Amino acid sequence: MNLPILPTTVVGSYSMPGWLERLKTEYFARRISRHDLDEIHDTAIKAAIKDQEIAGIDIITDGELRRDNMIDYFVERLPGVQIDRSSKKFYYDFYDSSVIGKLPMAPLGLAGDFRFLAANTERETKFCVTGPHSLSKRIRNEFYPSEEAFATDIARVMNLELKELVKAGARLIQIDEPNYSGFPADLSWGVKVLNTMVEGVEAKIAVHICYGNRYGKPSWEGSYRYLFPKILEAKVQQLTLEFARRGGEDLDLLKEFSAPFELGLGVIDVKTNAVETPDLVAERIREALEVLPAERIFILPDCGCFHLPRNIAFAKLCAMVEGTRLVREELKN
């Protein structure tokens, strides 16, 4: 990938406009067709891509605007999952879904979404998927003997899909596993399942672990210490973590445990509408540079910008890019 030092990117989601929320809900109420919704999504995604480009982001995503939430986009595609489609009153709600038999191996059709992203930008791209641990927490298991067994099968299906994404040209894939923070005791098998998912996938793999962003508020609190040392066994190249909202205290863990990963450094708090200054962003980057060299740091917000109003999300990304530029200048000198 052709990238500057301290490359900037987003965690995945971009601001979800109110009009798009209403249209998505209209679709569930059967008032607009799938075809129309697809067109609406295409248009919204192009706008999100443009915003990222104008803000100066180096690695672009599609803003995840096709997704209702981080679970159902995959639940609808996972073969063998039963969905109660009447369980959604509002598009953002989770489906009531369950698995009653072994998941068959079948493609999920994500490559088409990636191709759309790649065709609409000349910048480097990233595609984000939800990990098997987090998915297994939201799908009711009525077949497998354990959550681990269920998550392992999800991982096998997703492994196939990641390979399809690579064939389509994806070079950076991020796996989202916020539920590690909610269920730290699962980490021992969680990492094993993650490794199953990325086995043989020839792309840079990042895993995003936050403290939850459902409705723009944290789902859990605590320290990242729970990740170590188990996370060191993960066969990924980058850890994407939140530090803006929670402070940089846990940065020392990377040094303490000699973590070999790149760090996706969260420098923007996405749970507040207060726009950071570039100087504040730069300060947060400098704090991380005391722990890791610049070559191993990517700059991102703490989590997705889904809940931020569009103008705020855009302003925050601009501040992030400008703050990064300040530090790049310092490093050059």
Added chain:
Amino acid sequence: MILQLNHLQRNHAASSAQDVIGALYSLLEEGRLEQSQFAHLRVHLDWIQYRQNFRDAVTVTREPSEHGEIHPPIEMHVDTRQLVPDSLREDILRAMIRANPEPEGVEDRLFLEDFKTFRSSLVWDFNRLYWHRLPDWEEATGRSYEQALPGGKSDANHPEAVADCVADFWTLLRDLENKNRLAPEIFALEIGVGMGVRSRIWLDRFRALDQERGTNYYPRLKFLLGDYSLSTLERSRPAVREHLDLCSFIVLDAIDPTKTLSFLRHKLLHIHLTNVYDNLPDEEFARRDGRLHLVQVRAYIPSGESVRIAKAFELPAGEMSRTVNRLLESGPDYFSDHSRGVAFWQEIWKALRLEERVVSLEDLPDVSLPAGLDPSHLEDVLQEAPADFRFHLSSGALESFRSTLPLLHPRGFLQVQDIFVTDLNEYLLGFHGPGKLDGSIVNWVNGVLLREVGERAGYDVHFAPFRYRQGSRTSILYTTQRE
């Protein structure tokens, strides 16, 4: 004519309906009411439970003309509680004349402001004055504001209710501790503390429960008492003197507590409010034939009262409006004799009324809804609502609620004890404010909109009737995380 009975007081409804219909027909027969007026009348029979309120017995509002209507609807509100059968015809006539676009020969009101939204009205300055100068008012009346409440005391201080709340809190702490997720400092907040009685009961109970269970949470507790009035906070101190080591007293903006407490974002495990939302600035909307209108008001004093009060306080009649404004700016200290200033304040408050008119929302493109509630959300809520009714926007409560939620810890819970409308159809079954409670304003809170705003913010909102005192109209709102 459409007659709408908006209350359940059978005796008042039956006799007053007869009186009102009889009066209207007699005025029609005498030619004092035109047939076209009669045809477009919408008569609402209300029963206002607040003896002190802002209405005359009969008020008439002319609806705005829409779609080129020659005769727009005429809305007549009759307070069946104030209604005096002998003067009903004159009350109706006077109200009809006053509602004319250019009323002639009717100068029986001293207006203190122009028409504006209810939220912007100076009645809220009176409300603010009351809370900031509460000791003055209480000294003059000889009773505390709690004694002025229905029943003479606050439901907030009910020991069983408080004990249950403490038990829920303790259980939450234990669950978090079992999962190694309990922070060293445990934060809880009470907003609207009054005399501090509830805080004292809560803290006493929590300490006792903690000691009984041997959990040692009490020493880790940081209990915040918040109020927008410094004088109220000072009065709450003695009540919690046994717990002062872990108490902090914070003046905060009830509409936006995060202004003062942003450092506690996502840290508060429990937040409690009692009778705060019913006292926050509000708007009222009217829905007619499915279209939304904003209710605008202007405060006035009946001229007779104005003259009487001016005479009693030896003020030039022409100076009344100015004197009221000075009172609101400076408090009763504007008068060289402080007690005379308080007496003037109370007289004005008692006489104060609100004239109303409704304006189509389409003519007011700048009306902004509270954050978290946009027009499409309001439309969704109103789909299940009656086509013709009035309702509170509870804008102050919605803003306060939405601003308070981000302070909650991921597993924290919010409880609000107040008077809530939990189904919009209730607006057709009773009068829900505004009324006067002692020197303050009281309004029921639109719980349906709170629920909508809460859901969008990631919380399910539930209402439980206050079961601890029979006859209580209070409900408890509590939040649970929405997945």
